């Protein structure tokens with residue numbers, strides 16, 4: 001099972017809709033997730049499905065109630081929100097120290113890369129204190145740059161979700 005977490009309005013819902021294959025255009029709008037959204041995402045060949053649970057940013061204090069049987073976490077950061085970005089790094093660290101998440105794989109998503117006043121990758125990673133974070137946590141973290149609006153990075157995220165090991169385990173389970 002995979003969770004999609006991240007601060008309020010960082011773009012989780014739009015990113016998940018885009019990953020799920022929903023049509024995204026200027027008229028697409030999202031509402032704050034007050035609870036959980038569930039998405040079914042397919043791999044590039046359409047053979048395999050994965051269920052992803054998005055939990056709203058304003059539910060961060062209770063994210064920990066959803067950590068059982070989690071293998072992957074997509075953590076979405078809004079690179080256009082200067083006020084939020086450092087706090088997003090602290091929030092990420094605060095739950096990666098949780099013992100139940102010791103072996104999860106994490107995709108750190110630098111999102112809203114279409115916005116002209118966004119932070120570039122290196123600045124965003126500095127503000128997130130990424131180098132320090134990597135030293136202090138056990139999880140393997142993969143950094144991806146995305147935009148739920150334009151679809152940038154969506155296929156890289158899909159490849160990360162359906163990595164060869166995950167596909168092998170799924171194939172075995174389906175036999």
Ligand SMILES: Nc1nc2c(ncn2[C@@H]2O[C@H](COP(=O)(O)OP(=O)(O)OP(=O)(O)O)[C@@H](O)[C@H]2O)c(=O)[nH]1
Nearest residue numbers: 009010011012013014030032033057112147148149
């Ligand atoms: N420019 C731009 N805007 C985005 C992008 N992703 C989301 N947005 C906008 O940001 C706002 C919040 O997006 P959501 O996807 O609802 O954010 P969220 O992280 O699901 O928010 P919560 O569920 O409340 O935690 C909306 O107005 C979106 O249209 C993006 O990649 N680029």
Ligand SMILES: [Mg+2]
Nearest residue numbers: 012013032033
């Ligand atoms: Mg949402």
